[in-house]
Amino acid sequence: MSRIRRALAGGLALAATAGVCAAVAGASESAEAERVRQPVVIGHRGASGLRPEHTLGAYRVAISQGADYIEPDIVATKDRRLVARHDNWLADSTDVEKRAEFADRKKTKTVDGTSRTDWFTEDFTLAELRTLRTEERIPAVRPNNAVFDGLEPIPTLEEVLDLARRHGVGVYPETKHPSYFDDLGLSMEEPLVATLGRYGFDGRGDKVFIQSFETANLRDLRKMTTVRLVQLINGSGAPYDFVESGDERTYADLVKPEGLKWIASYAQGVGPSTSWIVPVDASGRLGAPTTLVRDAHRRGLTVHTWTVRNENEFLPADFRQGNTAAPDHRRATGDVGGWLARLYSLGVDGVFCDDPSAGVAARTEIFGS
Template sequence: MRIARIVGLVVTSLLIVSPGAAVAGGSGTADGPAVIAHRGSSGIAPENTTPAIRAAVRQRADVVEIDVQRTKDGRLVNFHDCTLERTTDVEERFPGRASYRVSDFTWAELRTLDAGSWFDESFAGEPIITVREVIRLLGGRTGLLAEISPCGHYAGTGLPEQLAAELRSIPGYVDAALAGGRLGVQSFEVADAQAFHTALPEVPIGLLDADRPTEAELLELSTWADQVNPQWTVTDQALIDRVHELGMEINVWTVNEPGAMRRMRDLGVDGIITDFPQSLTQRG
């Protein structure tokens, strides 16, 4: 059985068991958390591809979360893994390469890869896309939450500053997106988040964390960060309340089960990052 067919069953069950889960502005209740589509609507389409982005927009997600990496020749692309093997046919197309890191391929080379067939053959030939292409697909209606890749080989190479420059280079984009509350950047790496914040301080910046942040970490982050974005499994009422007391927002990841979605909503998080935005927006 193909992944897409399995996913279809999962989505159906989510919609059936969580009819009260529509919580985002425009699609749900006005005071509910933002619906943040993780790598696009990645539960029903291959992550970070055009179909996943378009599905999230169609489903009226408030925000699409993406992953920012850089090609060998300096193009910013939307791709999650540090290497290409899991979600592309890179080993077939470029056999015997010494490295399959995204950053070791030119944009022209990456553009030849099939980034869809791994998910389902109906997505065969879907290419990797650039950050600019993502912004074009969002059409000024859906927000963007861009994650700076934590892959270690980018450390100290200016990736956060390049992302800031790329966003700034799109005429009118940053001002319009900020006016509508439709732009944010996040990172697992404190140094990268601080570098981006220095380069483009008006854009909200968040820190991702798989562990529960300590009080000392929260106090330090509150001096410059706008968001604390932990894994949902380490998130409780005390953490949410403390983040809010310190003047920051909290977006939790990656929440796919209906019970967990309801729990996070009821605890008062600001955003829910999910592979299945349609289960929150009730829009297919």
């Protein structure tokens, strides 16, 4: 029996039992069907461990590796076009700093309560934004990705959807900073729903999820569309719409049974940080698993956790490998298969992976092809 199969031997039995109990308890049809299938693998910002994130190249690699879904984070331009960027600031993932013609666009703004000096998508038309070229966001950790700097423009949502449709994979868009964009008069929800509809991603049964770290926009989306919605759960803090409205609840409140009950009134799933499923201590080692997966399933919610990355820097200490004194230890690949096996054993319904091939390989070894 392989290492991954040994890691799963006990855990899968427990997860299967939990899934049956959830169905008996009245889990929704869509959530139950999602759990019956093998866990889905979501290409996090594409295959962002292998190409600069949110590029068509990254999405193509994710698709070639067998990802079930590709994830475009969505922000708005000045002319209300939707593009794939992790945030609305640009300096860390494009060549905007090198572009003299845009020097006067550099501004200091407060985004979700944090001041930042940068260039921002809402100050560019789509045509202007498309003249920029993408770059690796964390070259110190992923220097190999930097060889692709300058090769691609920022993709539009339409381009991502067209790519997904042509290759038969799902899409998993995330609305970024929705309250911030609402305050600018650049609400993203309406154009997102309309654009998804034009590409055939508009029904509960379609391969599409919409996700957000905020709650108000998901509740608004519930009135606009029947596609599945996922409430993201950050490892700390609170949804910014809660902060802005004076709601004292935090993400820690949302992962409690009552919080999950409330989420189930408007969403079909939760997207928790892995630390809500298996906490880590100050040394980075894993503690005892929580009951979050079981509790979410009892409410009929799917659980898609994030983010599995191959490098030691991003793995729990239990799964790091190599010489810890080596200068490139942070960048070295750890036992990502073992970490995925652990998460699969706890019954998660999907994982966001920077290298989707790792998620697919572990899934194939555990569940078969």
